Amino acid sequence: MTDWVEVRRGAYHDSVTLMRASRALSERPDVAAAMVAMGTALNLDLLARMGFDVPSDAGPDDLLIAVRVGGDGLDDVKATLDGLLREAPRATVTEAEVAAARTVGAAAARPGSGATVALLSVPGPHVFPEAMDALDAGLNVMVFSDHVPLDQEIALKEAAARRGLIVMGPDCGTAVIGGAGLGFANAVRPGPVGVVAASGTGAQQLMCLLDAAGVGVSHVLGVGGRDLSPEVSGRSALAALAALDADPGTELIVLVSKPPAPQVADLVREAARRLDTPVVFALATTGEDDLTAAAERALRALRRAVPAWPRWTASRRPAPAAGRALRGLFAGGTLRDEAETIALAALGRDLDARGHRFTDFGADAYTRGRAHPMIDPTLRLAAVRAEAADPGCGVLLLDVVLGHGAEPDPAASLAPAIADAVDDRPDLAVVVSLCGTPADPQDRDRQAAALCGAGADVFASNAQAVRHALSMVDGPRREESTG
């Protein structure tokens, strides 16, 4: 038995709290006697009668702790007591009336919040204070917003590094943490693949294809579109790689990005080489695989079969006249870029001169003061009508990105728009790249059926959708017809 007697100066607690603490300690099997009380004369007398050495310097304003403990339980007793004295305030009767916190810092500090990550989608110029709040409170941060000044991004990422945390973003559309989708994220099965993503829709395409192949993800850590720039130098990508490498649930890492700065790509490749976990790169640079091929490489690395990617073919067989152009109207920036890259490889450099155009409705010019096209389809629906009215347009290529955060039923407005377009233009071909899973709130298969029923050929693989579209326009050489 060990006697632990301590005097804590000026540490006042009400007697009910102290009596509860004393009783909780006394009830431990390894505690023979315990008293936690203010050092009044009465309590000092009680302490003496319990056989403890009475400290000479304890007064009525001091907290007196005396515990007789057996074995090696003392450290645990001390920790237990600290917990009892600090006991988190229980919900108050007025909790429901308490107004929501006004800052991330205040929200994180609310009793029992237990927060682990902050998701910020406030306007970019106002992100910095909220993100610093989160980091100071020990929270990781996902910044959906764009228009955050570059120096602030770097300052935030350096602050995160000092605290052992990560800043996902700015301009990070997608993350999945332990099965929870943050921002735009698809409902995929849990599994062994960890994704580091500098490209939101790139990550969504990958996770949806893996899901279609029966392979799930452990986590998707977004890093933001500028992370692999020379200025930011992959600060978050490196933190994400290290975290996934240490995660026991992650067997393979896929790093997906828009084309990174060459020196940063080298840096990240070098970091990846030092990990225990294998890394598959999907960097969208010229000469690299497209996202579908990257997903197939990941499957082969896991020794899993590569399936035939889902597709839904419309009953109509439009035949665009020679010379008519391909118009790609995209909500996902990475899907648009992939389409252009594949088209360049197939048709050569003068795409624009021949009327082929690829538009990203998620780009700054379309989102200032307006929600992302995955939430608000108005602008793109107008563009669908405009393209259908343009006799120069022979093939319309659209992406539809499903998942948490996206509009609840995109086909509800897009399918009628497609039906109207092909009604007026029997020659117009419509191809949809559908990024989603059967478990998404919008239900991929229901969306596919509606779009297909309206007259579009629908593909789960963006690369296949693009190649299919290309097969219907003229070019110096033709891709295979099915991709």
Place this chain on the structure above:
Amino acid sequence: MTDPASDRVPDHAPDRAHRLGGLLARDPVVVAAGAEVFADALAAQAVPVVPVDWRPPPAGTGTALAAVLGDPGHADANARAVRRMVTARPHLVDVRPAREVLGLDTGTFLHAGPPLDWERASGPMRGALVGAMLLEGLAETPLGAEHALERGAATLEPCHRHATVGPMAGVVGPSMWMLVVEDAEHGGTAYCSLNEGLGKVLRYGAYGPEVIDRLTWMGEVLGPALAAAVRAHGPLDLMAIIARAVQMGDELHNRNRAATSLLLRELAPALLAAEEVPRDRAAAALRFAAGNDHFFLNAGMAAAKACADAARNVPGSSLVVAMARNGTDFGVQVSGTGDRWFTGPANVPDGLYLGGYGPGDANPDIGDSAITETVGMGGFALAAAPAIVRFVGGEVADALAATHRMYEITLAEHPVLQVPSLSFRGTPVGVDVTRVVRTGILPVIDTGIAGREPGTGQVGAGLVEPPPNVFADALDALAASARPPGRQGFAGSPTGRG
């Protein structure tokens, strides 16, 4: 609750086994600020969400906020400053004349709030100075005192410059006896005068014969008796009294009933044991103190001043270490900007009035007593003292809401001042300039209301807010001295203006 500051500042050493704060090992709990669609999407996935009712900060503050919050030392500076504030252990150790303890010379007076001259002094401040001239024998008549003060016959200095605080006008003359409070943790000393009671009293600007007679008696009888009692008692732990009083319904600014009783319980036996105090004088002293529910206020203010001063001069910290009013200006001082005052026009309090007085009789906000709010008492502890909100026609729920609102602008929860109605959550403590600017939420301050005409005295009591510009100005000053983060500076970058 032993170290609330550390609750908000993570251990900066990353634990290799729990990278990213355990992000990948736990079910996520998300603080969401911005587009509601993302919070809704999380809720639909049954992910716990702590929502933020985010609103843009005032135009033109973005650059300064980014500079202050981007200073790599800012969070640590605030954590250190507020930790010092809440771990101070103020003890009442002595009672002595201001001439002795402050070295105050005849002809010098201290006053509440930021620096002030006679020209700009309000009615109650002028009245109190007139009374103090009479008390110190520097004038025969109120009119004579006024003329002398007009001529600049007296030197006026803020109490805060002398580690002192004074309620309402806060006028201190050399003959007044001061409570001497020492911080047993950090070693500082703070002072406050003795409380005169309510009604026609000097601190509210009254200077009639009864006011001067009472002050004379306080100097001759009360001061020496209290000094004897305190010396017989030994250092008296004021935070212990304050903590108990908060649990008994006091907020230590407008309500001091429990604290006064607890103080008397400590001092009465010691006073009777002090043989040098004649029995009739001891009885008179006890009777005076027992007849004044606010007798503890000045001791609480000195304790608060000791706590606040412990948090001063931490470079980079945006913690407010003084809020004070002189009846004309409201001023704040901030830990990271030294002794500089940031001032704006004092507001007229919102409250209840005595007898036939009304808002038209009220002087703008006055007094150093907002030092209590500065350290997590007063308006910040309203939830502990719901009786106070009835001054402004409020209900118990309003008291709870006021304290809850103050958590939005403070850095910590007080480890010692626990509020029963909030399940013993600590009071919000440590006003952060950046939080005030970001949220537009102003500190809530309990206060007495002085009559605007010199000589009137108290006309009411209620609640008051500071002028918002004092916090914006303090933020700009902090930004000017902020260190840029890392290798990259913020100079010339477009950050959030507009």
